[in-house]
Amino acid sequence: MNSTSYTKRAGTSGIQGQLYETKLISLIYFRLTHDDSVEQFSLATNRDGIGEFDDVCFIANIKGFDKPLAVFLQAKHRENDKLLTFTSETDLAKYFSSYLKIRRTFDPSNKDMIFEGNFDDTECFFVMYTTTKGCPKNKMYEGAYAEYLNKLIGTGGCCTQPSYTDDDLDLLCKIVMKDQITTLATQLAKFICDESESEMSTNNDIMLRYHVILALNVFDVSEIQPEGHRIASFRQDFFTNNEVFIVLIKNILCLEVLKKQKSVENDVQSLLLKFLSEPSDVTTLSKLIGSVLTYKNDKIELISESITDDLQRQLDKANVPQATVYEAAELAAKEYLLSLKLKVPASFGNKDLTIRGDNKKIDKRLNYLTTKFIELLKQSEPNDIVTIDESLGDGFLQLNGGIACAVGNILVFDETSRLLKFIDNCESLGDLAKKWYEKLTTKIKKLHEYKLDIKVQKFPKLSFERGEYDMSIARDFYNKLLFYTNQATQNGVEKILREEIDNQPCSDVHNFKIRSELIFLKYHDEIQRLWLIPKVGSYLTEKSKVFENAVANAMSEPLMGVIKNMHNIKNKILTFNENAINRFAMQHDGRIIGTIIVSESCVLTVAKVEQYLGSKNHVVLDLEYILKLSLKNYNTLCKELTNTTKDHIFIIVCNPFRDLRDSDNRLENIAKAFDGKQIIVITNKTSVDIMKEYFCQNGMCMCRNVRDDDINGFDDLSVESQKKFFAAYNIKFQGKYVSLDVIIDDESAAAGLIDKKAFYELINDETVKIGNRVLNNRISINNSVLYDCNNYDKLFYIDRRVSRTKTQEHDKFYDVKDKVLETFYDLEDDVVLISGKQGMGKSTLLMYLSLKTKELDPKVWIVRINFRDQKDFSLRCNINEKIVTLVCQSALCDKSFLLVYDEGISYHIPEKDSSFTYYVSRKKNEHLKESPVEYNFSKANLCSCDPRALEIKFFLHYYNRGKLILLIDDFDERIPEHKEIVDECRKRKHRIWITSESPPSSNLQLWFGPSYKIENFSPLEQKKYLTLLWKFEIQFQNLYSIQDIEGIVDLMQTEHKEYLRAYVLFLEFLKAESMAEGFDFPYEEHYNRFKTKFGLCENTIPYFPDDITPRQLYEIAREFDENALNTWALFNLSLSLSA
Template identity: 85%
Template sequence: MNNKMYKKRAGTSGIQGQLYETKLISLIYFRLTHDDSVQQFSLATNRDDIGEFDDVCFIANIKGFDKPLAVFLQAKHRENDKLLTFTSETDLAKYFSSYLKIRRAFDPSGKDMIFERKYDDTECFFIMYTTTKGSPKNKMYEGAFAECLKELIGTGGCCTQPSYTDDDLDLLCKIVMKDQITTLATQLAKFICDESDSEMSTNNDIMLRYHVILALNVFDVSEIQPEGHRIASFRQDFFSNNEEFIVLIKNILCLEVLKKQKSEKNNGQSLLLKFLSEPSDVTTLSKLIGSVLTYKNDKLELISESITDDLQRQLDKANVPQATVYEAAELAAKEYLLSLKLKVPASFGNKDLTIRGDNKRIEKRLNYLTTKFIELLKQSEPNDIVTIDESLGDGFLKLNGGIACAVGNILVFDENSRFLKFTDNCESLGDLAKTWYETLIVKIENLHEYKLHVKVKNFPKLSFERGEYDMSIARDFYSKVLFYTNQATQNGVEEILREEIDNQPCSDVHNFKIRSELIFLKYHDEIQRLWLIPKVGSYLTEKSKVFENAVANAMSEPLMGVIKNMHNIKNKILTFNENAINRFAMQHDGRFIGTIIVSKSCVLTVAKVEQYLGSKNHVVLDLEYILKLSLKNYNTLCKELTNTTKDHIFIIVCNLFRDLRDSDNRLENIAKAFDGKQIIVITNKTSVDIMKEYFFQNSNVWDDDRNGFADLSVESQKKFLAAYNIKFLGKYVSLDVIIDDESATAGLIDKKTFYKLINDETVRIGPQYDYSNYAKKFNINRRVSRTKTQEHKFYDVKDKVLETFYDLEDDVVLISGQGLGKSTLLRHLILTTAELDPKVWMVRINIRYKLKSSLRYDTTEKILTLVCQSALCDESFLLVYDEGISSHIPVRKDVLCYEIDRPSKFYVSRKKNKHLKESPVEYNYSKALCSCRNCHRRALEIKFFLHYYNRGKLILLIENFDERIPEHKEIVDEYRKRKHRIWITSEAPPSSNLQLWLGPSYKIENFSPSEQDKYLTLLHQDAHYTIAVIGGEIKILS
């Protein structure tokens, strides 16, 4: 792959996200090519391996700036009004990890057009770009590039930077160290597997920083061997060390070593089947990692492509905990690692000072270091902090012959100050270190009272405390992250781009204005094509001609061709299956010329006629567009139409819903221009009479009302599902997200729904998760623990932090007293889970109140009625099956059918105070809606709900559960059979029977002191709340 190409990430967003991204890319590329201050640039989209900020990436040389500007942008098109903030530690960690990936990608020796330079030689910005609101606590960005960025990417509100606390910096420093530790362990694994016969190099930043820690905690390091190196072997206690970062080294190292060894097993598939039958079997898993399985992105994956997809699905469902994977990897790799004898340089671990040369040279170097130290310490009083920074020069700081080689021998970590200090134990020092130490003791009074604060990037560490370098990276992140909030929606971005295209200078202004629509469509169409190319993309640069080609193509076509092209580009999504086209043709013996076709959806009928005509020379002309033309362009078009040969077929579309009498003259002239031509008129019912008046030669009028989703071709059905959104539980979601079973699609999208979607009407399914009085910004993620039990062997869960309903794999029972936060926790988890997974349907039932009004019908009726009422927030539903009807139940509410365990007959009616008299419909084993007259929306919602119910895809939240009430247990049993995920809250302590039935319960832990402080701080920072101490107690005053 050459430097003009880049690797693209797999997968794309939904259609709304796609349009937002492609229109935004179109706008940014247009501005980059037309801004005189931009000298050269390279632009990419959906770039792989850089994390979250991958939607739009570009680097540009800007006049007046020494460093090039690099932008890495994540575009978020949201319909809600949520504030854009780093709402959780998880969010912050995710974006910071992406920042680190991008930072590492810069490499002067590389050949990538964006990254072929040092990070510090580039002005980088990491942009979260969204239509949502920004937090008032964020500060305005007023840096040197503020105006430049606004000109290149701005479409709306201002640009801000997030505020942060010292706790936030601590979190980021911890992530920096984890990132470094992961790199360190990976480098070790590479050396062990690929280069173990050679001597390990410490000539890289990571090894230089951590080699002393490795010698203290990971390796036993020998004395210098005759060959000049030392021998390092793994410590036995390394594998039992519980320090967080040492455990991380062990886990990553074991996994990477197994991955690189790539051993093969003849009985791999049988071992895999054994493991899938018992996913907690660490011993079996240890035999599979590296040979059959690998661990990637926190997930076990199959290595061999020959193993069936079914086994991969089973593996996904097993959901093996990360701790189990790490334990198995250690079991597999430990014996091998303990057997190794690795060659390391003499300087490794700083067992002694490292100074090359003969005795005279060594003495001279020690004198230099002593003199330098005396100068430094004289500048400070005892008990003062001596700063060691880059200004002291490489000669004094380096590992060989500098003070870096004293870390771990003469210089040790001070637990109190968290800085370096001079050791008071000279007995353990090496010969050179002891010699220098004794010199320093003599020449520097009170040596042990001095502390050294190191502010050097590549300097050995003695602890996993945050260092100055780690802090500098965290602060750099906050200085480079920008929030572009209140930006234009995808429609708004399109309007801005159209306007900027219109404002381009052109010699034929009138002609350019009408053709600018086609320019936009051709230009955006090409950007979409480039956006959709998989795997590898080409950089767009100042030399690319995407926009210029769109202009040239649009300006060279006759006006009639312009209108035809606009129609073709706008309507590429729809084609019909062969049966639908044949049925359409047979309806009128294929005689469409000279007809007026009346349609509920002109778009669908036009697509069908075009498909039938195939390669015949035809043009689609939209009257709405023609009637809006300027007089000059209108006259040009009429002249072109008059001069067109008779072999053309014209499809005239009129989908207007207004009185056309004010356009009499234009309609008359257009009709004259079509005189003697082959025309087909497609219109809605509103305009059919006026079409008959002006196009009287089209005497044959007929209806086209047989357009349904099932009539589309398979490919068009997929495109339709991806392109059209419904408002699902309050959020706009593309249909392909919530309908993942193709066999169910036709039943869910009936003709009425299909027409609504085609005509861009909003289709709503289910209620909105609306907790407008719930302040998410005050939420502290709650911790839960599993109740201990001796009788049953359950794995204990302690202090598990809950962010979504997916954080616990079991059916969950939450036990706590009244008013201790169960409902608040559920509210929060509903919102966070819905944000994470827009297709999930969560049904919340306060079972204590729902069952107060007893139903007189069968238990199964109660169960499905109860959950359907709760899911749709509507009490007007009653579910009845045939045996109930035979008992002459008076039906006063909407009735829908449900499943029982045998074939049965179901009825649906909306008749009041009358017995059901509908004809029975046979169903078998699955619930389906028969009829729901005069309420299409409600019927559609019920069908979607049953689609979720039949496939076990609900999350059922049952509050105030009481195991002593039989009906409560019956409800839970019914939904457990369906494999729905269930969360139950209860105030009653669990019995042993309940433990056996649902598994062990969880309790919500109280706030820790730090969580209390965090919560009160959040309240205190909000203008609506005041924290006061009254009578010795903390009070919250609103």
């Protein structure tokens, strides 16, 4: 691969996302090529290896700017107007990790067209680009590049940046540390598996920073060997150390070593089967990890391609906890690692000072270091902090002969100040370190009282504390992070691009205007082609000429060719199978010329006619498009048609449109132009009489036959075309647009699922809905909380922790402590029982997990069973069929239907029931031995084209294959059918989550295993919950108007004592908000006044009870808002409370 190309990741699967990306790329590339201030640029899409900001990447040299401009953009197309927030720690970590990957990729030695050079020498921006609303608390970006960025990539609202706090920086610093540790462990693994006799290098930045920590916690390091190096071997206690980052080193190191070794086990197939039957078996997994299985993106994946599809499918469903993977990797790698003897340089671990040369040179260097230190320390008094920064120069700071080699011997970590200090005595020091220490103590009294604050990037660390360098990276990320919200949708981007193409200067304006649609189509078609190329992409540059070629091709064609080309580009994916074409030929007796074909879908019939004609010279002309041409272009086209030779076949398409009857003169002229030509007219029933009037009468009997075309079903398409159709078309599945290929993974079942009505709707870009929206479920909590839950932007959700303790009756289960739940896949039980007292947020937890699970896995169908909607099952069917009906009614948008399970017997439907009735057939399924009945949509249905029919088909498809996640939020053990539902669905391998009041009954735990108890909020979580609530509830119109809040203190005297804690937390909230806006809020003054008024010490301000529920906390906060803050509005505070 050369420097003009790059490695691509797989593209977006959904058609809406694909179109959004390709149209956005088309627009940005168009603007880059038509902006005179852009001297040169390189643009890529779906760039592999750089994380989230990879949808659109470009670098450009711009006149008037010293540095090149680089933009790394993630495009998020959303059909709703949901608010874009940046509060999730998981999301923040994901985007920051992408920033770090990009930062690392920049390198002067990298010959890539974007990444050649230093990161600091390029003005990089990381852009969240979305159609959704922006957070009102974001601040406007007004930097030097603001206007230019808006000009290059903007399609809607202005550019903003998130505000941040020290807590946000602290989180990012931990991510920096994790990223560095991962890189460190990966480098160690690479060196270990290199199998060369060379020494480990400490010349790279990561090893330089951490080699002392490695020597203290990971390796035993020998004295210097005769050859000049040391020997490092792994410590036994390295594998039992519980420090978070040491554990991370161990986990990554073991996995990476196993990946690189790839030892092969015998009988892989049987080992895999054993592992799949018990995914928590560490011993079995340890024999497979690295050689057969790998761990990537928090998921177990196959390395070998020789495994059967059945095993692959089972592996995809296996839920292996991360802890199990790491434990297995350690078991597999530990013995090998302990046996290693690694060569490391003499400087490794700083066991002594590293100064090269003879004794004279060493003394000279020690004297220099001593003098330099005396100068620094004289500037400070004992107990003062001495700052060590880059201004001191490389010679003084370096590892060989500089103070960096003193870290870990003379300089040690001070637990109190979290800085470096001098060691108290020199007994354990090496010879050179002891010699320098004695020089220092002779010259400097009370040496051990000085502290050193290190603000140098390339410097050894003694702890995993965040440093100034880590903080600078975190700040840099926030300073380079831009939000482009309220941007145009993919249709809006197309409209903007078309307008900008139309506005291009051209000598023949009228001719250019009519051809501009073809220019756009050809141009976007080429961008799509480049976007779809797998694995390796070529950079688009100022020399690529993609747009210029589209213009040249469009302008050189006759007008008739323009219309033909537009049709060809728009209708690429539709081809029919051989059987459909043969039936079509028989239907027309081989005489299709001179026929008016009446079709329910003109698009499909046109595609079929074109395929039938094959290589014969034909042109497809859209009558509506022709009739709406400007007079000049209309006359030009009629002249071209008249002069066309008779060997052309013209396919005239007439979809109904409003002004068809008002175009008599033009229709007559067009009919005359076709006189004597070979034509085929394709229309629908609405317009057939008009087509007969002009093409079968008026003395021009060009069409002698009128025939219907009904060979237009989904199953009439070719297999390849069906696949393309699945990838190209979306349905609205549980409120989210997903492509059909995501939710239909069984091609053999596809034809039975997509009926004609749905097929036509999809072809015509109409919305087809399947299943209830995840949020469309009523939950048993108070009205205000219910309002917030149905408006997810206003849901004040804090990550919830669950714990489980196994009992003697349930010894096969394992203990779980403070497990944070993000999705329904975080627990591997087939039935999960969640318990908690009333108000603990069980329903809200299920809703949050539903949303997050759908984000992770769009194809899953999540069904909340609602027993209140259960119908009267008076029809003759057994309990299993009642279960199917209840689950189906819970899953679908419209519940006004009945299912009747037929075996050739007609059931009487009561006249009083106006519901639609659908018949379901039953058959044995050998693959489901415990519950061998499979349910299918019966051919006996008379209303198969009703919208609910499609939903029911999809539901039965999911139900038969065990692909549902069932949520039962009001389980009643007193009703036998409730347990029967769980038992039947459990047999079918559906995931099931049940909630129960705490403590759950013994019956529930006997049936479903020990429950997971929702943990109470910690004091920190209580604070976070209230802070989130206030952030959404209160919009400050002017923070400078915060002048006097003593009115709240007065209110406290007559209100609940819980308000005291709410008041203190509210003061902290105001302080943080003020700091974010650059306003100095007098926190201490108000806090001290509050304590004085109530005679309180810090430790007597009451906390919320440990067992307070989220609902109680919510109600306290609401009451505090309504009483205290509305009262406070009289005291010069300009704020507005949300509804």
